[in-house]
Amino acid sequence: MYSKGLIPLAVATVVAMGTAMALIFFYAPLDADQGFVQKIFYVHVPMAIVALCGFVAGGIMAIKHLRTGDRSWDLRSYVAIHLSIILGVGVLVTGAIWAKASWGHWWVWDEPVLVSFLVVFLLYCVYYPLRFAIEDPERQARYSSVFAIAAGAFVPLNFMAVRLAEAYTHPRVLSQTGGSLPGDMRLTFLVALAAMALLFVTLWKLELTAKHASLQLKKLRRRLDARVAA
C-alpha cells in the first residue's frame, strides 16, 4: 500500500543528494564573509525548512483524520511529525556547530530564530508522551490529531513572529524580492532543499510501509490465534 513507488523515490533521493553535495562542495563559491563555514548553511537551512513543513503537513493530515475518521491519516500525521522531530535534532545540532564556528558560542539565547525553533521543537517533543499515554487507539488518534493541528498552526505563526522581529534576526538570505544569495549559491541551496524534501518523503514512505506491515502482521497473528482457539 505505502511501498508503491518507494524504490524510484529512493533512487531519486540518492541522485538529488549526490547532486546537492557536488554543488555544495565543487560549485558554490566560498562566502566572502564566513568562508568555508558557510557550507553548513546548505544542510542546516533545508533541514529546518523541511522539518517545519513536516510539522505543518502533520497538522494537515490530522485535519484529514478528524474529518474522515480514517485512522490511516493519523498514522501518516504521526510519521510526518516523528520524522520532523528527528530532522529538528539535526537542525539544532548543526545550528549549534555553525554558531560555534561563526560566533564563538554553541548557543545564543537572544537570537530569535534559534530560540523560536527550539520552542517549536520542545512543543513537538510533548507529542510523544501525549500520544503514548493514551491506551485506547481511537482516543489516542483523536487527541494526537487535535494536538497536531494546534501545534501545526503555531509553526507559521511562530515563523511570522520571527520575521516581524527582523531587526534582531539572522541576515535574510531568501525573500520574495530575491534576498541576498548570489545566483550560484541560490541554485545550490534550491537543489539541497529539493534533495532534503525528497529525503523526507522517502523516509516517510519507508516508515509508513514498516508500520503498515507491522499492523498487518498483528491482525494476521490475531486471526491465526482465533483459528487455533476455535
Added chain:
Amino acid sequence: MPALPLDEAGKYVAGAYVVFLALIVVYVAIIAAKVARIDRELTRLAEEDE
C-alpha cells in the same frame, strides 16, 4: 568574528555533515531492524500455519 581558516572551518563543516549523515543512517538502520523483525515473525507464522 573573522572567517575561520580552512583547516579549522573544515572540522566544523565535517562535524555538521557527519551529524546529518549519522541521523539518517541510524534512522534507516532502526527501520531496517523493524522490517527484519516483521519478516522473521511472518516466517514463523507461516511455519505455524503449515
